[in-house]
Amino acid sequence: MTLLDSDLHRSPSAIVLIPVFNDWEALERLLWSLDETFLDRDIRVDILIVDDASIAPAPTELKFFSFKAIERVNILELKRNLGHQRAIAIGLAYIAANLNCKVVVVMDGDGEDNPQDVPRLINCCQAESNAKVIFAKRTKRSETYLFKAFYLVYKLVYKLLTGHHIQVGNFSVIPYQLLSRIVVISEIWNHYAAGIMRARIPYTEIATKRSNRLFGRSKMNFVSLVTHGISSISVYAxxxxxxxxxxxxxxxxxxxxxxxxxxxxxxxxxxxxxxxxxxxxxxxxxxxxxxxxxxxxxxxxxxxxxxSYGFMLGQDYYYFVSKLKEVFSREVLSK
The missing domain is CATH 1.10.287 (Helix Hairpins)
Structure with a gap:
């Protein structure tokens, strides 16, 4: 797989990694919100969307968007559906192998991770001298009471079986200098946050409120949520x-x-x-x-x-990558 020569010579301040499966409408609104958030800040941002083998095609009109803060939007297409956690893992491995930046922001594409919190996470990372992963700790959730009840049960079971607490999801900022350590953690193939904690990568948490979806309804059902919970516990097998x-x-x-x-x-x-x-x-x-x-x-x-040895993410990720597609570039628009 080849990489554009320009990718090797440009270095944005941040790369925002977003896994997506069919949720293109919510993603478009999220990109606009991110662009507005960074517009008045001196932060160069690239977006890397990991398309988890979506059935619905990616929108073609992104190339006509007039983002002001976002420099480039690329879509990394996967050969098969793997799920959000593994899509994140492959995206991180791709960035570590091919791109350069100061920090990597990991967030979901539905808007429930509030774009307004991204600068706070980045600032916290800089305050920690870019030596720790910064996780968004959710202090207020927007789900139904039934979901909240099951989530409490999950946290209790997680604590009893692993001896650890977990109050974070995917929303986080990774200093680029820690990325090479993270992509050799085979456990992130099953659960990104739990894998980092299990590997004892330095991290801290800051409080955030979960936002509402920007478009549509969540495609996660009860079975998917249980599977996600079991995956996090399996990290501590x-x-x-x-x-x-x-x-x-x-x-x-x-x-x-x-x-x-x-x-x-x-x-x-x-x-x-x-x-x-x-x-x-x-x-x-x-x-x-x-x-x-x-x-x-x-x-x-x-x-x-x-x-037994786990999946070697850093050297095997490319087996799952179909192609990299550029869908927006300010450099192209300015010519």
Whole structure:
């Protein structure tokens, strides 16, 4: 895959990375909002849209737009649909391999990540001497009460299984100097934010409010949301497995103590044993066998996780890239 020579010699202040699947109407409005946000600021911005094998074609009228702050808009087309997390991972790998800038902004294309917060994230990154990833921590969400309830359950399960809190999504700013470290984190293939946290990349969070979609309705259904949650937990597979082994071991110990108590009463006392005791013992033995089997399965999963190499994003991303298409350039318009 070739790269335009001009890409190697120009260096915008920021590259905004936006994964998109069919949500072109919302994206157009987001680009206008971003352009207005950066218009009065001395920030050169390029946009890299990762088209996650959309069914609906990308709009052709972007080349006629008259952006004032946005220098260039490129679409990186993928060969197949991979999902937002993997589209982000491929976009980051592409930028690290082919482009240069000061910071990379990662945000969704539906407008729920408020463009007005982008300068705040960039300023925070500069205040941290470009040494930390800056995540937007959502203090107020715009979803339904049912979604919020499930989200609380997800955070509780995440905390119990991994031992960590998670209150951030994709919306973030990455210093370019950290990008080479991030694209070798195979875990971001499953979950971008959790992968960075698991790899102990320095990061901090700033409070933001989630905005409303700019157009249409979310295409995420309940199954997709559950899959997304499981993907974030899978980043900590070995820790989750270890915690489950400990939990199962505690259950096994309690079962053995219960069985020992029943046998002791039967052999060493004159107390009457109820008729249901034999049924209870059978149930406990069945649970014990299943607990032991689960422990073995978890142990094998941990060994497999620790002994196998993950997907090498930095060197393998291009297998999924179809082509890079320039859809807007101020340089072309000025000629």
């Amino acid at each position: 070995d820790i989750v497995g270890t915690r489950l082994i400990i939990s199962v071991s505690v259950v096994v110990l309690l079962i053995l103590i219960s069985l020992g108590g029943i046998v002791s009463i039967k052999l060493f006392t004159s107390l009457a044993i109820p008729g249901w005791t034999s049924i209870a013992v059978g149930i406990l033995c069945s649970i014990l066998m299943q607990a032991v089997m689960l422990s073995i399965v978890f142990a094998l999963m941990i060994l497999n996780t620790r002994n």
